[in-house]
């Protein structure tokens with residue numbers, strides 16, 4: 618059975634279309650990533666799927682339950698970690714966990730098995746108020762709280778935003794282990810490097826899904842030749858590229874700019890000629906990653 622089925626969901630806020638005809642499915646035991654920048658519509662979709670907000674059009678189900686008709690059962694059987702800090706800052710680590718267990722009519726002891734790996738990392742701070750934990754610790758505690766009633770589906774809205782790189786890595790390792798236990802996970806992130814850790818991803822921009830597939834298949838579909846270009850005067854380089862009409866896309870990527878050309882491979886020599894005024898120019902072919910696919914699709918949609 619599919620864990621989540623989303624069918625043509627539309628949601629408007631006044632003039633803003635937060636979700637524009639969104640459809641996809643998440644399988645049981647799948648780690649599915651919703652990748653997109655701020656304002657893409659990720660949180661709105663989470664709120665609809667966790668029954669906190671009603672869509673204008675379309676339908677969806679979670680574990681076969683309808684998000685409108687069966688909202689009470691869904692609330693009992695899913696785990697949700699909202700984007701912002703969702704814990705009670707004045708309650709200790711331990712008290713937060715007991716509180717969440719109680720509202721789901723269970724006990725920490727009954728389901729400790731599921732959270733053990735994660736909780737042992739924050740247990741030394743069990744007496745500390747949640748508001749005084751580090752960012753990474755808060756996220757681990759929030760994940761424990763979202764898991765304490767053994768949900769079949771987990772909704773994690775930007776769980777690693779603002780968290781240090783080591784904690785981010787640990788957090789994703791935890792998600793991999795939860796997935797292996799059969800829990801379906803829908804997780805949103807603005808970080809492209811996290812996309813590759815998902816079984817499948819949906820690339821989202823301004824309420825629309827631009828692509829859905831495995832990260833590898835998305836990258837493999839990127840057929841355009843891609844160049845990495847850099848020079849000390851990055852601003853002047855960007856300006857030159859912006860004014861060159863053969864440039865199909867150009868965007869900052871680490872210390873380089875990544876560039877595709879309308880004329881493709883044949884345009885490389887003309888591009889070199891065009892940029893010959895930069896005496897420290899570096900220009901070489903490079904391989905696309907998922908971020909390139911996302912940027913390319915974004916620019917394509919924009920045009």
Ligand SMILES: Nc1ncnc2c1ncn2[C@@H]1O[C@H](COP(=O)(O)OP(=O)(O)OP(=O)(O)O)[C@@H](O)[C@H]1O
Nearest residue numbers: 630633634635653654655656657658659660661662
């Ligand atoms: N309650 C609301 N009232 C008005 N506009 C809203 C409301 N909620 C969301 N929006 C708008 O809908 C769009 C999508 O917002 P949403 O929060 O779902 O995006 P997001 O991808 O989660 O980004 P972020 O990480 O910034 O929350 C944005 O333009 C946002 O301003």
